[in-house]
Amino acid sequence: MSDQILFAMEVTLNGLMAGVMYSLVALGFVLIFKASGIFNYAQGVLALFAALTLVGFQNGQVPFAHLINAIFGTNLHHFGWHLPAVVAIILTAAVMVLLAMIVEKFVLQHLVNQAPIILFMATIGLAYFLEGLGDIMWGADIKKLDVGLPQGANEAFEAVTDSVFGFGLYIDNLDIVATVVAALLVLSLTLFSQYTKYGRALRAVADDHQAALSVGISLRFIWVLVWSIAGIVALVAGIMWGSKSGVQFSLSLIALKALPVLMLGGFTSIPGAIVGGLIIGMGEKLFEFFAGPLIGGATENWFAYVLALLFLVFRPQGLFGEKIIERV
Amino acid sequence: MRKTMTALALAMATATPAMAELVVPNLSYRTGPFAAGGIPYADGFNDYFTLLNERDGGIGGEKVATPECETAYNTEKGVECYEATKGSGALVYNPLSTGITYQLIPKVTADNIPLYTPGYGRTSAANGKVFSNVFNYPANYWDAASVAIKYLLDENGGDLEGKKIALVYHNSAYGKEPIPTLSALAAKHGFELVEIPVDSPGQEQKSQWLQIRRDKPDYVLMWGWGVMNAVAIQEAANIRFPMENFIGVWWSGSENDVLPAGDGANGYKSLAMHGTGMDYPVYADLKQYVYDAGKSSGAGDQVGSVLYSRGMYAALVISEAIRKAQELSGHAAINAAELRDGFEALEITEARMAELGLPNFGQPFASSCEDHGGPGAAMIQQWDASAKTWSLITGFIAPDDEVLTPLVMGDSAAFAAENNIAERCN
Numbered sequence: 092m093s094d095q096i097l098f099a100m101e102v103t104l105n106g107l108m109a110g111v112m113y114s115l116v117a118l119g120f121v122l123i124f125k126a127s128g129i130f131n132y133a134q135g136v137l138a139l140f141a142a143l144t145l146v147g148f149q150n151g152q153v154p155f156a157h158l159i160n161a162i163f164g165t166n167l168h169h170f171g172w173h174l175p176a177v178v179a180i181i182l183t184a185a186v187m188v189l190l191a192m193i194v195e196k197f198v199l200q201h202l203v204n205q206a207p208i209i210l211f212m213a214t215i216g217l218a219y220f221l222e223g224l225g226d227i228m229w230g231a232d233i234k235k236l237d238v239g240l241p242q243g244a245n246e247a248f249e250a251v252t253d254s255v256f257g258f259g260l261y262i263d264n265l266d267i268v269a270t271v272v273a274a275l276l277v278l279s280l281t282l283f284s285q286y287t288k289y290g291r292a293l294r295a296v297a298d299d300h301q302a303a304l305s306v307g308i309s310l311r312f313i314w315v316l317v318w319s320i321a322g323i324v325a326l327v328a329g330i331m332w333g334s335k336s337g338v339q340f341s342l343s344l345i346a347l348k349a350l351p352v353l354m355l356g357g358f359t360s361i362p363g364a365i366v367g368g369l370i371i372g373m374g375e376k377l378f379e380f381f382a383g384p385l386i387g388g389a390t391e392n393w394f395a396y397v398l399a400l401l402f403l404v405f406r407p408q409g410l411f412g413e414k415i416i417e418r419v
Numbered sequence: 420m421r422k423t424m425t426a427l428a429l430a431m432a433t434a435t436p437a438m439a440e441l442v443v444p445n446l447s448y449r450t451g452p453f454a455a456g457g458i459p460y461a462d463g464f465n466d467y468f469t470l471l472n473e474r475d476g477g478i479g480g481e482k483v484a485t486p487e488c489e490t491a492y493n494t495e496k497g498v499e500c501y502e503a504t505k506g507s508g509a510l511v512y513n514p515l516s517t518g519i520t521y522q523l524i525p526k527v528t529a530d531n532i533p534l535y536t537p538g539y540g541r542t543s544a545a546n547g548k549v550f551s552n553v554f555n556y557p558a559n560y561w562d563a564a565s566v567a568i569k570y571l572l573d574e575n576g577g578d579l580e581g582k583k584i585a586l587v588y589h590n591s592a593y594g595k596e597p598i599p600t601l602s603a604l605a606a607k608h609g610f611e612l613v614e615i616p617v618d619s620p621g622q623e624q625k626s627q628w629l630q631i632r633r634d635k636p637d638y639v640l641m642w643g644w645g646v647m648n649a650v651a652i653q654e655a656a657n658i659r660f661p662m663e664n665f666i667g668v669w670w671s672g673s674e675n676d677v678l679p680a681g682d683g684a685n686g687y688k689s690l691a692m693h694g695t696g697m698d699y700p701v702y703a704d705l706k707q708y709v710y711d712a713g714k715s716s717g718a719g720d721q722v723g724s725v726l727y728s729r730g731m732y733a734a735l736v737i738s739e740a741i742r743k744a745q746e747l748s749g750h751a752a753i754n755a756a757e758l759r760d761g762f763e764a765l766e767i768t769e770a771r772m773a774e775l776g777l778p779n780f781g782q783p784f785a786s787s788c789e790d791h792g793g794p795g796a797a798m799i800q801q802w803d804a805s806a807k808t809w810s811l812i813t814g815f816i817a818p819d820d821e822v823l824t825p826l827v828m829g830d831s832a833a834f835a836a837e838n839n840i841a842e843r844c845n
Contacts, residue, residue, distance in 0.1 A: 098633055105625050112623075157718045164713070168720070223450075230718060231454035233649065233675040243657045243683075261632060263625075263657055332622070335653060337679025341452030341620040341646040348623065379626040389590040389616035391626060 094258070101260045102380040103373055108266035110372020111273045115328040116349035117356065117364040118276065119321040124358045125297045126317040127199075129210045133218035135346025137187070137322055140221050142329030142338040143229040144186050146236050148179040154228045176238035180326070187322030188315075195315045203310070222343060231340060236333035240268050269331045276327060277361055280320070289316060297359075347392075354399035357412025366410060374398045440484040441477070441753070443468065443737060444504040446514040449717070451491035452620050453645040455675045456726055458717055460515055461487065463730025465716035466709050470701075471738055473708040478741050479751035492645075494518040501526060510741070510758045511535055513733050517593035520553075525838070527552045532755040533740075533762050537733050538563075538669055538692050542596055543830035545792025547763065548842040550831065554762045556736075556793025557784045558692045558818075560642075561826060563668045564597035565818035566690060566797040567640055568604045570666070573816075580609035585636035587627060587643065587651055590616040594642045597668070599830075601640070603822050621647025628654035641667040648676035656683025663688065669797065672809070673725040677802045685804035688812070690797045693732045694780040695809055697723035701731075701776030725809065732781055739775075740765050763788060782815050788844035795823070 116138065123131040131137075147154060151170040159167055174182070198213055241264035249259035284290035295303040296313045304310060329338070332345050356367025375391040375398065383390050402410065445464055448457030468483045477483055486507065488500035497519030501512060511533045514520060520540035527534040534553045536544070542561045544553035558566075572579055586601055588594035598614065605612040613636055615627050621643060628651075631639060639660065641651055648671045655665050663686045667676070672689025702723070709715055710722065721727045744753045744761025753761070766785040772778060784793035796815035803810060835842065 098629075102626070102629060105629060109623065109625050160718075226450060226454075230720075231449060231458055232720070233455040233646075233679060235679045235681065237681070242653070244659065261629065261658065336622055336646050336650045337675075339452070339455050339646055339649075339675075340450070341622060344452060344620055345622060376626055383626070387616065388614070388627075389618045391623070392618040 097256055097258045097260070099377065099380060102376050104260060104262060105266070106373035106376030107369050108262065108270060108372070109376060110352075110368040110370070111266065111270045111365075112328075112331060112368075113348045113352045113372055114365045114368030115269065115273055115276075115324070115331060116345050117352040117368055118273075118280075118361065119324040119328065120346075120349055120353055121356075121358060121361055121364045122280075122317055122321045122324065125361075126293055127210075127296075127314060128207055129214060130207070130358070131321065132211060132214040132346075133221060134321065134325060134349070135343040136218040136221045136225075137190075137325035138329040138332065138345060139338070139340065139343040140190075140225045140329075141183055141187055141322065141326035142236060142333040142342060143225045143234070145179050145183040145238075145326065145330065146234045146333070146338050147229045148182050149174050149176065149238075150234075152229060157230065158227060180238065180330075183326055184323050187326055188319040191315050191318035191322050194318055195311060199314050199318075200311065218343070222340065226340070233337045233339040236330065236338050238330055238334070240265055240330070240334050242334065265331065265334055272327060272331070273365065276324065277365060280361055293317060348395070351395040351399035353409070354396075355402045355409060357409025360409070360411030363409055363411030370410075371395050371398060441481045441510055441741060442484050442486065442504075442508045443511055443734075444500070444507070444509050445485045445487045446490050446497055446500045446504075446512060446516075446519070447487050448490050448492045448515070449487075450489060451493070453492040456645060456670075456673065457492065457515065459673075459721035459724050459726035460730035460733075462716040462719075462721045463727035463732075464513070464734045465730075466705060466722075466727075467731045467734035468738070469709050469714050469716070470705055473712065473714065474704055478738055479745040481751045483738070483741075490514065490516065490519060492516055494522055498522050498526075505530060505532065508754075510753070510755050511737055511762075513537075513737065515539065517541070517596070518591065521592060524550065524553055530755070531759065533759040535733065535737060535740075535762065537736065538729070539593070542792075543827045543834065545790065545795075546827050546831035547787065547789050547791040548831070548844050549835045549840055550791060551843055552759055554786065554791045556786060556791065557782050558795045558797055559792055560593075560596040560668070561600040561823050562792075562795030562818040563690050563692075563797060564600040564640075565604065565823055566795075566816045567666050567668075568601070568608065569816050569819060570799050570813065571638055572608065578608075582610040582638070583613060583634065583636040584610050585613040585615055585631055585634065585639045587615045587617060587624075587631075587639055587641045589621065589643050589647055590618045593644065593670075597640075597642055599826055600823065603826060604819070607822060617643070617647055617651070619647070620645055621650055624650050624654050627651075628658050628660075631655075631660060632658045638664045638666065641665070641671045643667065643671045643676075648673075649679040652677060652684050652687055653680040655687075656680050662686035663801075666690070666799070669729075672800060674807070674809075675726075677804070678807070682804045684802055687802045688799055689802075689809075691725075691800040691809070691811065692781070692797045693728060694777070694811070695723070695725045695728045695800070699777050699780060704776060728780075732777075735775060735777065736765070736767065739767055739771070762786060763791070792827070795820075 119134045151172040153167045156167050245262045245264050248262050253259035292308045352367040352371050356363030375395045378394045379390050447461035465485050468485050472482050490497040497514050513535045517539050520536050536555045542559040544550040667689040669690045677684035740761040743765050744758045748757045768783045782796050795818040798811050799813045800809040801812050
């Protein structure tokens, strides 16, 4: 097999894996949009906030330490403990649920029946508020996130492909973990929405708010539920991306990687978020591999959007989105 | 109504800094994707001036004010900060951003305010004949590129013929700066240069590092900033690229860049245009007059880090230029034009650095009408992941002026022609 084909295979594999990482972020958008019709601009910041909180808990960092020290003249920084990763993850998930309740109570509740653009604007405000809150709570310095996930080349895969093709293909262990986690996440969400009472209520609200209200489903509860789930999905995305780059404020920009995935996969489909992620990841990496050297490289950021745009032209609702038919 | 107006006027009077102060605006970034780099730099910058105010009563008896303006490393906001602060009697700007620097060059020239860009900004501004108000000593990007290649020449017995060197760079004006120099050096020394751009912010670099894995360059140089650095070092560790063959510019050589990769970053190298750490006498004074007095900038947790040291170094050079300007003008309350003259006549010797409590911290330099760029030497530092410290592994290495001087002259001449600037210093 020629080197070019082997390299293309490696790029394809890694593109698919990168796509899974994009899908993890896109899932949070889909969940909220599906249940409430809100395009949650704050989803990337939720991932950042969750990762900051996780590292803060793990390292025993005192939240708002700088503020407390400035007001009271104290010198607090750390509680002196180091929590196991599992405990820190559970505590962070609890914080994300609490945050969902606060968002519902102080933002969404006041905007019921408002136009989607107003709700979108509210999430922009929320994004900047959360970014500032995260800064004041945990500081803007870069933090190492270590929850014990493996990183680096998968040597077994490299050895097997080397013996078969004479060239060891590279796959990152973290990407393999992300793929397994994404599969489990989708499976859990599917089981939850198909086989639990609350899952069915969530689907009912997604189908028709008014009808769901008329049969006694609490819209407020559903919003808290869906923002909580989106918060926990953001935590998962934050862990995966934060393990790669450390936890710092550009983590919120991973949302930009999710947008073409949503355009392609549709805003209302969980499988769409996964398949969209895979297509975008693979497409952008292959384009960079073949066309990058000819046009100066760094094509991925814009090519993902071109790819999504192409799909949009032929299928505006996205690959798996629901077709909107309005009868006059 | 009158009472309200009087109270408002009183409140404004007490809130405004005393007009006699020397105003050195600190165009910082404590928010946004690049905050992790902006915070320690701003803290080091502020703390040094606080030390001068608290210990010496300012410079020449004049206190120094460093009002901060948040740029978020955004060029438009940086220009807004300039416009908002220049009327306050601003003496000099140091925006810590190449993008902002490019926008400010014509403005500071028109307003006759000095722009100090140590180790960043427009490289050819080193030519004082064209860039009257810009100073970028002690070293610039092209010096950095040349020093990196000189170091690699030393490592390879003076011969890089047939070697492959990849440049992983931030796809921006900043990241592209070293390309002309490296291309010229590639032609001179016979190595192959492979350019690998990374789009900002650089959170995802899988394609770039797969390319490096395929191409197997002998060395990788990096011109990164912010998260791009940490991700690149992690990806290099993932593909098992030998860290001792991976060298970053000084903006890719802080603790922020290596700590997230943990042990994987061990052995990574970067350029250094100054020393780092707290083993300098100045820290005793900083402790007494600033840290223990509760006057630290920010959270006070960045002391001694690479970028804190760089912010402090920038403040030191500016304070020395102010002293020089006071000496030249004969009065303490100087203006921006007088400070520009101070920058142009500035000389900092090793004896003076020792006197200031920073012996062997930075290279000695002397500015002149023609030379705003300084000697351009830099050292190489290497990261020890277990000790979590940088160690200097070389002394100052001088750049290859035979290659750099024509490049600086060519680029500055093009700028002069484009902007109808007549050469000075004749």
